[in-house]
Amino acid sequence: MTNETLKINKKSWDQAAERFYGRNPLPEYGPLAPTEDDLHLFGDVRSLKMLEIGCGSGHSLKYLDQRGAGEIWGLDLSSKQIESAKALLVNSSSPVMLFESPMEQNPGIPADYFDVVFSIYAIGWTTNLDKTLKNVHHYLKSGGVFIFSWEHPMYNRIKAENGALIMDKSYHEEGAYQHIAWNQPAIMQQYKLSTYINLLIENGFAIEKVIEDVSLTEEDIQRHANKWYSYEKTKAIPAAVIIKCRKL
Template identity: 60%
Template sequence: MNAETLTLNKNSWDEAAPRFFGRTALPEYGPLAPLEDELNLMGDVTGLNVLELGCGSGHSLQYMERRGARGLWGIDLSRKQIETASELLASSGARARLFESPMEQDPGLPHNYFDLVYSIFALGWTTNIDRTFANVNAYLKEGGLFIFSWEHPFYNRAKFTDNGLILNKSYHEEGPYDHEAWHTPAIMQQFKVSTYINALIKHGFVIDNVVEEVRLPEDGTETHANRWYSYDKARFLPTTLIIKSHKKSNSVT
C-alpha cells in the first residue's frame, strides 16, 4: 500500500468531489455500459446487508435502499465524498454506516457479514488490488456476491482519430500512472483483464459473469461527442468491464 499515493488521491478527490456528484452510480455501471436494471447481476437485494467500495456521493447506496436493502455500508477515501453521501442519504431518510478509508485498509468492518459487496467505477483507484480483494473476501459471507465495474483495460490504451483507432499504450503495461485530466495530481492503476480475474481466483472467488458490452442509445452520437467516453470510440471498444463473482465455501485467503 502506497501511503504517498493515497494521500495524493485523497486530496485530489476532496477537490474534485463536487464535479462527480451523482455521476456513474447505480443503476449505471459505467459510461455507455448496460444498466443493472438490464443485467440484473445483483438480483433481489431486499433485506440484504450491502457494502460499497468507493461510495462517492452516495447515489448507489440510495439506489440500493430504494430496492429494499436492509443494511447500507460504504467506504470512501475522500472526506468530502463521505460528507456528501451522509447528507444525501440523510435527506432521503436512509440510514447508512459510512467510513472514511481507502479500500486497501479494513476500517473495522464486520467479517463474514455482508451478502453483497460492490464497487461502481472506483476499483482502479486501489493501490493494492490483492489487499483489497482479500478484504472483500473477509467481509463477505460464504456465497456472498462481489460485483465491480471499472474502465475497460483496453479503452485508454487506444485513441480514436479521424483515421480510426490508434493504439498508444501497450496492453501489457500495468501499474500506476498519472491521471493527467484532473486539475490536481492523482494516480490511477491499470491492470489487464486477466489480472483482475486471477486476483479474484487467488483470493477465494468464483467468477460468475464477465460483461464487456456497450449500450449505445440512438441519440448517443451527439450526446457523447468530444468526450473521453465517446460514442464513436465505444462502437469499437468497450468502455466498461463488469465482473460478478461470489465467495466460495470454505475459502482461504
C-alpha cells in the first residue's frame, strides 16, 4: 500500500500545487498558529546548512535565504512543487539543492551534514513516520536541530457543528486516512501526539519544545478562515502542533 499511497499523493499534489503556491510558509508554521516572529525557534540562520522536508513551492527556503542561510536544500514528492521551487529560488544568494522524492526515501542527501532540518505542515504526508525520522536523524550533524509543524492530532478528530464541538473519531485510532477537505484523493497519516514524541525519542532526538498555542488575531482569522480551519473550532482546539528537538 505504501507505493500506491505515494502514487496517489503525488498525483494529488501535482494537481493541487497551484492552489497551495506560497501558502503558510515560514515565518508561518500553519493556519492559526504562532509564527517564527513569535517563537524564534530557528534563531540566527546565517551560514547554516538547512534542509526542508516537503519543501513545496520553496517559499520557506526563500525566507531562510533572505536571512543569510549558508545552503538551502529541499525535497518534495511533487514534480510540480519542485518546478515551482526551482523557479522561485533561481536567484538565491545561497546554494540551492532540490530533490523530487518521497520523504521516506533518501535521494542522495548527505549524512551528518545539516545544521537544521525542518518541515512546515508536511510531516503528516509520510507513509512511514519512523523511517522519515530516521532519515532526518541521518541527515543532521550531531547537535543539529529538527523543527516541524503539522495539524494538531486532535483537530480532525473533532468537528464543529451547529455551535457545538463533536468528537467523531477516536483519538486512539492511528494510521492512514483520506482527508475529506481535499478535492482529489489524498491519503494522510493520523498519529497521537505521544507517537510523535516517542518516535523522536526512540530515533535519538532530545525534545526541546512542544508548542500547541494558537494565534487568533483578526488578520489570522480572515486569512485562514475556511470550512476546515475556523475561529470557533480553533479557540477550543489547537490547529497545529510545533516541535523543536535536537540530534543527540
